[in-house]
Amino acid sequence: MxxxxxxxxxxxxxxxxxxxxxxxxxxxxxxxxxxxxxxxxxxxxxxxxxxxxxxxxxxxTRDALIEAVYRAGVKELADMAAQLSAARPPIEALREWMKIFVDYIATKHLIAPALNSMVGGPSQLYAESGTQIKTAIESLVARAVASGDIRPDLDPFDLLRALVGVANVAASPDWEASAKRLVDILVAGSRPVE
Amino acid sequence: MxxxxxxxxxxxxxxxxxxxxxxxxxxxxxxxxxxxxxxxxxxxxxxxxxxxxxxxxxxxTRDALIEAVYRAGVKELADMAAQLSAARPPIEALREWMKIFVDYIATKHLIAPALNSMVGGPSQLYAESGTQIKTAIESLVARAVASGDIRPDLDPFDLLRALVGVANVAASPDWEASAKRLVDILVAGSRPVE
DNA sequence: CTAATATACGGAGGATTCCTCCGTTTACAA
DNA sequence: TTGTAAACGGAGGAATCCTCCGTATATTAG
The missing domain is CATH 1.10.10.60 (Homeodomain-like)
Structure with a gap:
């Protein structure tokens, strides 16, 4: 048949x-x-x-579009982490990824309230993306710890919080540039004590 | 005349x-x-x-309304700091104020992007309110340091950044409760080492 | 390659929301 | 009490949103 x-x-x-x-x-x-x-x-x-x-x-709906942009951003971040890990020395991969994360925040911030006001969905949305991003930075930091470039006792999440916090506090036009300079400072500050 | x-x-x-x-x-x-x-x-x-x-x-305009709400919030925060300082023990005044700050963020977050997208004005808006809030928490911390409840080397701004950062990272329904628990943790962590 | 058809496309225009304008009402000063 | 500047409400024109459907195109079978 x-x-x-x-x-x-x-x-x-x-x-x-x-x-x-x-x-x-x-x-x-x-x-x-x-x-x-x-x-x-x-x-x-x-x-x-x-x-x-x-x-x-x-x-x-407008919300569907916002959500799609948001998801695309998260996915791009996760993919980029894997890609950088494969192509670059651990410490540079981490540094680069954090700078890309700053770009991501620039869009995310503008649409965050819209995401928040979607009934039913947002917490799941955040939970999912949170997991993806957490996994990404954890593996980047783990590699950099293994290679001896980063202190073993560093909590990867502290780096994220610092980035997000600064993004909020400093809303000057210079915002992004300043956040990227901060990335370098954070990376330097995360090196092992000699 | x-x-x-x-x-x-x-x-x-x-x-x-x-x-x-x-x-x-x-x-x-x-x-x-x-x-x-x-x-x-x-x-x-x-x-x-x-x-x-x-x-x-x-x-x-819609923006004018948003801005007015924002300004009213900042003013309320500043007034509240003075009021709490007068009425409560230093450490409790600080703790209470931080919790009120969390309430404030709940509104501010929803309108922050709108504030950002106002051309020309936003940085000045943030700058002014930033000064008011900075002054408020500085004086609260200073009092608590003077009374011996808080370590002298604590940067008041670290407390603000921590609050703002957490507000962003954790967007669960439980968000506000969690942020308020964090306030207690921050206050406890800011006590002098014995 | 051609035909058949499921799928996607564009944009006119009805529905919704925004916001201006002005005739009516009200609080304040004298 | 009276005159009048100031504020009020809401009708309706302007702007924006989003549905609907006739036309166009990619894909597949033969």
């Missing part, structure tokens, strides 16, 4: 759909970073080079 | 205007805390028991 595996006949997603989705995410991330969560969605569609209909098909 | 002091003939503000303004601020603070910065302003006016026209006269 020809009828085998009938219940699993999924097509693979169309290439143009995939392209448009990515184009929208990219434009949304840029727009959120620049102007916060209250961007004009009709304009966003235009910037991404698609129709509004396409935007709303991929992301039915 | 009767013409003296002519250039300073300001009426005092009408009582109803004052009342409506406060009613709007109160409703706005509640709404921001509950649902973030994207509240429906027509509804907000209704909740405050005034017409939309009144709302827009007092706060011409």
């Amino acid at each position: 020809t009828g085998r595996a009938e219940e699993a006949k999924e097509r693979k997603p169309r290439a143009d759909a995939q392209r448009n989705r990515e184009s929208l995410l990219k434009a949304a991330k840029a727009a959120f970073t620049r102007r916060g969560a209250e961007i004009n969605l009709d304009d966003l569609a235009k910037e991404a080079g698609v129709g509004v209909g396409t935007l709303y098909r991929h992301f039915p | 009767t013409g003296r002091a002519e250039e300073a003939k300001e009426r005092k503000p009408r009582a109803d205007a004052q009342r409506n303004r406060e009613s709007l601020l109160k409703a706005a603070k509640a709404a921001f805390t509950r649902r973030g910065a994207e509240i429906n302003l027509d509804d907000l006016a209704k909740e405050a028991g005034v017409g939309v026209g009144t709302l827009y006269r007092h706060f011409p």
